[in-house]
Amino acid sequence: MCRIGAIKSKNYIHPCKALQLMQSQQKGHDNSGFAMVMQDLGGIFEAYKDLPTLSMACTDEGLKIAEDILHEAGFRRVLQWVPETFPSNDLDIIAMPNYVFETFSYPRSYNKASVKEKEELLLDMRLKMRKALEPEERGFVYSFWPDVVTLKEIGDPKDIGTFFNLWQEDGKFSAKVITAQCRQNTNYDIVRYAAHPFFLQGYTALANGENTFYQKNKEIQAKLHRGYIGFESDSQCFLYTLHYVHRQLGWPLPYYKHVVTPLPFDELSKRDDAEQLRAIRQSLANLELNGPNTVIGVLPDNTLFTCCDAKKLRPVVVGRTDDTVVISSEVCGINEILPDRAWNTDIYPNEREIVMIDDSLEVVRWKQ
Amino acid sequence: METIKIHDTTPNDLPWKIVYDASRCTLCGSCVAACSFRAIEPKIEKRRMVFSEGDLPDPRARFSAVPVIKQVNSLKNYCRGCGICEKVCPNDAIRPVRNPDTRHPIVTRCIGGDSIKRGGRKNLTGSTRTLDQLRVGRISQMTDPSLDAQRHTFDMLAPFGRILPAKDLPLAVGPDGKLTTTGQAPPVNWIYPVIIGDMSIGALSWRMWEGVAMAVAYLNEECGLPVRMCSGEGGVPVRLLKSKYLKYLILQIASGHFGWNRIIKAMPDMVEDPAGVLIKIGQGAKPGDGGLLQAQKVAEHIMAIRGVPKADLLSPPNHQGLYSIEESVQKMFLSFNAAFKFRVPVAIKVAASATSVSVFNNLVRDPYNIVGGFFLDGIDGGTAAAHEVSLDHTGHPIVSKLRDCYLAAVQQGRQGQIPLWAAGGLGKTGDLAADAFKMICLGANGVFSGKLILQMAGCVGNDMGRCNACNTGLCPAGITTQSPALAHRLNPERVAENIVNYFLAMDQELKKMMAPIGNSSLPVGRADALVAVDQAVANRLKIQYVC
Ligand code: SF4
Numbered sequence: 001m002c003r004i005g006a007i008k009s010k011n012y013i014h015p016c017k018a019l020q021l022m023q024s025q026q027k028g029h030d031n032s033g034f035a036m037v038m039q040d041l042g043g044i045f046e047a048y049k050d051l052p053t054l055s056m057a058c059t060d061e062g063l064k065i066a067e068d069i070l071h072e073a074g075f076r077r078v079l080q081w082v083p084e085t086f087p088s089n090d091l092d093i094i095a096m097p098n099y100v101f102e103t104f105s106y107p108r109s110y111n112k113a114s115v116k117e118k119e120e121l122l123l124d125m126r127l128k129m130r131k132a133l134e135p136e137e138r139g140f141v142y143s144f145w146p147d148v149v150t151l152k153e154i155g156d157p158k159d160i161g162t163f164f165n166l167w168q169e170d171g172k173f174s175a176k177v178i179t180a181q182c183r184q185n186t187n188y189d190i191v192r193y194a195a196h197p198f199f200l201q202g203y204t205a206l207a208n209g210e211n212t213f214y215q216k217n218k219e220i221q222a223k224l225h226r227g228y229i230g231f232e233s234d235s236q237c238f239l240y241t242l243h244y245v246h247r248q249l250g251w252p253l254p255y256y257k258h259v260v261t262p263l264p265f266d267e268l269s270k271r272d273d274a275e276q277l278r279a280i281r282q283s284l285a286n287l288e289l290n291g292p293n294t295v296i297g298v299l300p301d302n303t304l305f306t307c308c309d310a311k312k313l314r315p316v317v318v319g320r321t322d323d324t325v326v327i328s329s330e331v332c333g334i335n336e337i338l339p340d341r342a343w344n345t346d347i348y349p350n351e352r353e354i355v356m357i358d359d360s361l362e363v364v365r366w367k368q
Numbered sequence: 369m370e371t372i373k374i375h376d377t378t379p380n381d382l383p384w385k386i387v388y389d390a391s392r393c394t395l396c397g398s399c400v401a402a403c404s405f406r407a408i409e410p411k412i413e414k415r416r417m418v419f420s421e422g423d424l425p426d427p428r429a430r431f432s433a434v435p436v437i438k439q440v441n442s443l444k445n446y447c448r449g450c451g452i453c454e455k456v457c458p459n460d461a462i463r464p465v466r467n468p469d470t471r472h473p474i475v476t477r478c479i480g481g482d483s484i485k486r487g488g489r490k491n492l493t494g495s496t497r498t499l500d501q502l503r504v505g506r507i508s509q510m511t512d513p514s515l516d517a518q519r520h521t522f523d524m525l526a527p528f529g530r531i532l533p534a535k536d537l538p539l540a541v542g543p544d545g546k547l548t549t550t551g552q553a554p555p556v557n558w559i560y561p562v563i564i565g566d567m568s569i570g571a572l573s574w575r576m577w578e579g580v581a582m583a584v585a586y587l588n589e590e591c592g593l594p595v596r597m598c599s600g601e602g603g604v605p606v607r608l609l610k611s612k613y614l615k616y617l618i619l620q621i622a623s624g625h626f627g628w629n630r631i632i633k634a635m636p637d638m639v640e641d642p643a644g645v646l647i648k649i650g651q652g653a654k655p656g657d658g659g660l661l662q663a664q665k666v667a668e669h670i671m672a673i674r675g676v677p678k679a680d681l682l683s684p685p686n687h688q689g690l691y692s693i694e695e696s697v698q699k700m701f702l703s704f705n706a707a708f709k710f711r712v713p714v715a716i717k718v719a720a721s722a723t724s725v726s727v728f729n730n731l732v733r734d735p736y737n738i739v740g741g742f743f744l745d746g747i748d749g750g751t752a753a754a755h756e757v758s759l760d761h762t763g764h765p766i767v768s769k770l771r772d773c774y775l776a777a778v779q780q781g782r783q784g785q786i787p788l789w790a791a792g793g794l795g796k797t798g799d800l801a802a803d804a805f806k807m808i809c810l811g812a813n814g815v816f817s818g819k820l821i822l823q824m825a826g827c828v829g830n831d832m833g834r835c836n837a838c839n840t841g842l843c844p845a846g847i848t849t850q851s852p853a854l855a856h857r858l859n860p861e862r863v864a865e866n867i868v869n870y871f872l873a874m875d876q877e878l879k880k881m882m883a884p885i886g887n888s889s890l891p892v893g894r895a896d897a898l899v900a901v902d903q904a905v906a907n908r909l910k911i912q913y914v915c
C-alpha cells in the first residue's frame with residue numbers, strides 16, 4: 001500500500017520534514033523506497049529560479065552522455081550540487097553511482113523565445129536524455145525544469161534519508177512545496193521511474209491507490225502527447241490526465257475532477273452545466289479513473305491540491321497552521337510535523353471534492 | 369406387396385420423424401389443428417389382426433380400419449420439429465424426433481431446382497464459442513476492493529452518436545472560469561448498452577411487435593433502464609411515429625427503403641425525435657443477401673406501413689447507387705442528419721467481414737464527424753429469412769473483428785469517437801450479460817441482439833435445425849407470422865413481461881460482473897480484465913493466456 005504526503009509552506013522547509021511526515025505512516029507502506037519532488041526551491045537553488053535544474057541518478061558514463069546532450073543543444077551549466085552521501089553496508093539502499101543536481105542556462109538561440117517554447121525544449125531535452133540513458137540503465141532523468149528538484153531511490157526510506165543525510169536540517173536544500181511517497185512500485189517491476197511523485201512540465205502528481213482503468217488510460221494517453229511515456233506505474237496516468245486537462249486543453253482545475261470522476265449521468269443531467277459536463281464525459285471517457293485512489297497534485301504555479309476517487313475508497317486528510325499546510329494519507333503524519341495545529345480544522349475531503357491550496361495558503365474547497 | 373418407388377418422399381428422407389403412439393392417442397385432433405405446417409394429418413390405417421378362438425388352433429384374420437395421426441410425406445409440408453404437437457397433446461402420444469439420416473438438403477434441391485430458404489439461424493456448429501473461452505479473470509481484492517453489486521451505484525450507459533476528441537469540442541473558458549459552449553457538437557444519446565436488434569414489423573407479427581414495444585416502454589418508464597429498440601427495415605406504424613414513444617426507437621433504413629415514405633410524411637407531426645437512425649448496409653447472418661419478406665407474410669397492415677402491394681418484398685443486397693464507403697457517408701450525411709436537423713445521431717450497420725477494419729478506418733477518419741456508430745454484425749445471429757447457403761456458409765465471427773476495429777481505433781488514438789456496437793450470436797447460450805460484458809471489455813460500447821429477444825418471447829426454434837421456419841409465415845409461436853390465428857397464440861403482455869424480466873436479470877448480472885473488477889462505469893476496452901483459456905484466442909485478441 002502507498003502512503004502519500006505533501007507539505008506546502010510560506011517558509012522554505014527541509015526534506016527532513018517530508019521524511020518525518022512519511023516515517024510515522026511507515027506501518028502503512030512497505031518501506032521499499034523514497035521519492036520526492038521539491039518545488040519553489042530555497043537554499044542554494046533560490047537564486048536560479050528561472051533556470052532549469054536537472055535531477056538525475058546515473059553512472060559515470062550516463063553523466064557524460066547527458067551533459068554532452070545538453071551542451072550540444074547549447075545549455076551551459078551554472079550550478080552543480082552533488083549531495084554528500086554516507087554509504088554504509090548497514091543501509092538498505094540500492095544506490096546509483098552519481099546523484100546529479102545541475103542548473104543550466106538556456107541556449108543563446110532561446111534568448112528571445114517564449115516561455116512556451118522553452119518549456120517544450122526542456123521536455124524534449126529530458127526525453128532525449130532519458131532515451132539515451134536507457135540502455136544498460138546508465139541513468140534516470142527525473143526532471144529538468146526550473147525551480148524543481150526530484151529524488152527517487154530504492155530502499156528503506158529511513159536509510160535513504162541517512163545515506164543522503166536528509167535527516168539533518170540545513171539551509172542548503174529546501175523548498176516551499178515538497179511531495180513525497182515511500183514505496184517503490186510493488187505492483188509491477190521495480191523500476192526507478194515507477195516511483196511517484198511523477199513530474200511533467202511543472203505538474204506533479206502522486207497517488208495512493210489503484211487505477212483499474214490503467215489500460216484504458218494508457219492506450220489513449222500514449223497517443224495524446226509525446227511526454228506521456230513510460231507507464232511503469234498505473235499512477236502515471238493521474239499525472240498525464242492532469243497535464244492534458246489543465247495544460248493541453250487549458251481547462252481550469254475543477255474540470256480535472258469532472259474528467260477523472262465524472263458525475264453519474266443522472267446527477268449530471270440535473271445541472272445547469274449539464275451540456276458541458278456531458279461533452280467532457282463522453283469525449284474523455286478513456287481518461288476516467290476507476291478503482292480506489294487519492295491523488296495529490298501540484299500545478300506549475302505551485303498550487304497544491306488533493307482529490308479522491310468517486311467512492312472515497314482511500315483516505316486523505318489536510319491539516320494546517322498559519323504558515324504550513326500538510327496533506328497526508330494518515331493523520332498521524334500531520335500530527336508528527338504539525339503537533340500544535342488546531343486539529344479540529346483538519347479537512348477530510350469527500351469523494352466529490354477538490355481541496356486546493358494556493359500560494360497564500362488559502363484553502364479552497366470545491367464540490368464537483 | 370408394393371413395389372419400391374425409390375423417388376417417393378418418405379419420413380426417413382425428412383429432417384424430423386414423428387413418433388406416434390396410437391395406443392395413447394384419443395384422437396382429440398389437437399395436434400393436427402395446432403401444426404401450422406400441416407405436417408401431420410389424420411388418416412385411416414388398415415389393420416389385420418390374426419386370432420384364434422376355441423381349444424384348437426384355428427387362425428383367422430380380422431381387418432379393421434383405425435383412425436391415426438400420420439406424418440405428411442411432403443417436401444412442402446414437412447415436419448419442422450417445432451414440438452407444438454407434443455406441447456398440445458394431453459396424452460403424450462406424439463412427438464418429433466430428429467432424423468440424423470435426413471436426405472432433406474439433397475432431395476429439396478433435386479426436386480425444387482431452387483435454393484433452400486429458411487429462418488435465420490446458423491446451423492453449422494463449429495468449435496467451442498470464443499466467448500466461452502474467455503473469463504473475467506482480473507479480480508479486485510485487497511488493495512483494490514471489489515464493489516458491491518447491491519449497494520454501489522453503477523453507471524451502465526453507452527453512447528450512440530459521434531464523439532469529438534476533447535481538443536475539438538466547441539468549449540471555451542469563460543471569464544468566471546467555467547467552460548461555455550461555443551458551437552454545435554454532433555448529437556449523442558446515452559442509452560442502455562443492449563439494444564433490441566432490428567427486426568422489422570413485417571418480419572414480426574404485430575402482436576410480437578406490440579409486446580416488444582411495450583417492454584421497451586416499461587423498461588424506460590418504470591425500471592429506469594433506457595433501452596432502445598431498432599425498428600428494422602420496413603417502417604413503423606404511423607401512430608407510433610406520432611407518439612411520445614418514438615424517442616425509444618431507432619429508425620432503420622435499409623436498401624429497400626421500405627416505409628421511409630411514411631416516416632418522412634409523419635415528420636411534421638412527430639412530438640419527439642427518434643433515438644437515432646441506423647443505416648443498414650449489411651447484416652451478419654446473411655451477408656451479401658438482402659432482406660426477404662415472402663408474399664405470404666405481406667398482410668394488409670404491412671402493405672399500409674410499407675406502401676407496397678402483396679408480393680415478395682426483396683431488399684437488394686446493397687444500396688442502389690452505393691459504390692463506395694465515401695458515398696455511404698455522404699448519403700447518411702445528406703439525408704438523415706439533415707432530415708432531423710442534426711439532432712438525431714445516425715449510425716451505420718455492416719456485416720462483419722475480413723474488410724471491416726478498412727471500412728471502420730474510413731469512417732473514423734471522415735472529417736465531417738457524422739457517423740454516430742459502427743454496428744458490426746457477425747455470424748451466428750440473425751432472425752430473418754434467407755437462403756440456407758448464405759446462412760450456413762457466409763459471414764465472419766464477431767469477436768476478433770470487433771477487437772480488430774477497437775485496436776485499429778486505439779492505434780490512431782481515436783477509440784470511442786465512433787461508438788462500436790457488436791452483435792452475432794451473443795446470448796446464444798442464453799446468457800447475454802456474460803457475452804455483452806466480455807464484448808465490452810474487448811472494446812464494444814454496447815451490443816445488440818434480436819434472436820434472443822425472439823427466444824424470450826417464446827420462439828421454439830434453435831440452432832440445431834429446430835423450427836427455423838420464420839420465412840414461411842407459419843411461425844408456430846405466433847412471432848414471425850402475419851396470420852391472425854397464429855399471431856393470437858402469442859400473448860403480447862407475456863412477451864413484454866418476459867423481456868422486461870430478462871433485462872432486469874441481465875442488468876443485475878452485468879453489475880455482478882462489474883463489481884469484481886472494481887468498475888462502476890462500463891469497462892469499455894478493458895481487455896486486461898479478461899483472460900483466455902485458449903492460447904490461440906489469447907494471441908488473437910491480445911489478452912492474457914491462462915491455464
Ligand atoms: S413437430 Fe411441429 S411441425 Fe412437426 S408435426 Fe409437430 S407441430 Fe407439426
Ligand code: SF4
Binds near residue numbers: 835
Ligand atoms: S418459433 Fe417462430 S420465430 Fe421461432 S424459429 Fe419457429 S418460426 Fe421462427
